[in-house]
Amino acid sequence: MKVSLTAALILLAASTVAADSYEEHDYTLNCSGCHRMNGAGSSVVPSFDGMRDLAGKPGSREYWIRVPGAAQAPLTDERLAALMNWLLKRFTDEAPEPPYTASEVARLRREPLRDPVGERRRILTAPRR
Numbered sequence: 643m644k645v646s647l648t649a650a651l652i653l654l655a656a657s658t659v660a661a662d663s664y665e666e667h668d669y670t671l672n673c674s675g676c677h678r679m680n681g682a683g684s685s686v687v688p689s690f691d692g693m694r695d696l697a698g699k700p701g702s703r704e705y706w707i708r709v710p711g712a713a714q715a716p717l718t719d720e721r722l723a724a725l726m727n728w729l730l731k732r733f734t735d736e737a738p739e740p741p742y743t744a745s746e747v748a749r750l751r752r753e754p755l756r757d758p759v760g761e762r763r764r765i766l767t768a769p770r771r
């Protein structure tokens with residue numbers, strides 16, 4: 643009886659860990675200080691609501707990873723890819739298709755944007771795909 647209770651508790655703990663994802667924790671610790679928990683930002687940080695305007699525009703996929711706050715976050719390529727897949731789903735209602743992978747993120751984040759505001763403007767004025 644005692645053994646099976648222990649086994650049940652271990653199984654329960656294991657399933658809780660497996661069901662838990664890192665994305666929200668990673669967002670809270672690395673992004674929410676500037677972007678706020680609801681993505682509203684501040685006077686100097688744009689609201690994530692504006693990401694909808696960029697969705698589907700050529701260059702937005704690359705821009706979202708190369709933006710300095712994302713590119714330079716202290717997260718592995720795997721965790722940043724997962725975070726950005728989660729972030730886009732949450733703030734544009736559409737997960738990136740295909741989803742970001744660690745190797746794509748690794749390549750893009752090597753070159754953080756020097757002029758993210760200018761790059762954003764350039765993408766916005768380009769025609770929709």
Ligand code: HEC
Pocket residue numbers: 669672673674675676677686687688689690692693696706709710711712715725729758759762
């Ligand atoms: C120190 C403040 C700061 C932190 C921390 C930060 N960001 Fe940002 N983020 C900004 C600013 C400022 C901008 C506007 C572009 C720029 O000037 O870099 C921005 C823009 C963005 C954009 C572009 C949004 C759009 O619509 O153009 C994305 C995506 C983004 N950040 C993701 C993240 C993610 C993901 C994290 C956490 C891993 C993060 N940021 C952490 C300040 C921050």
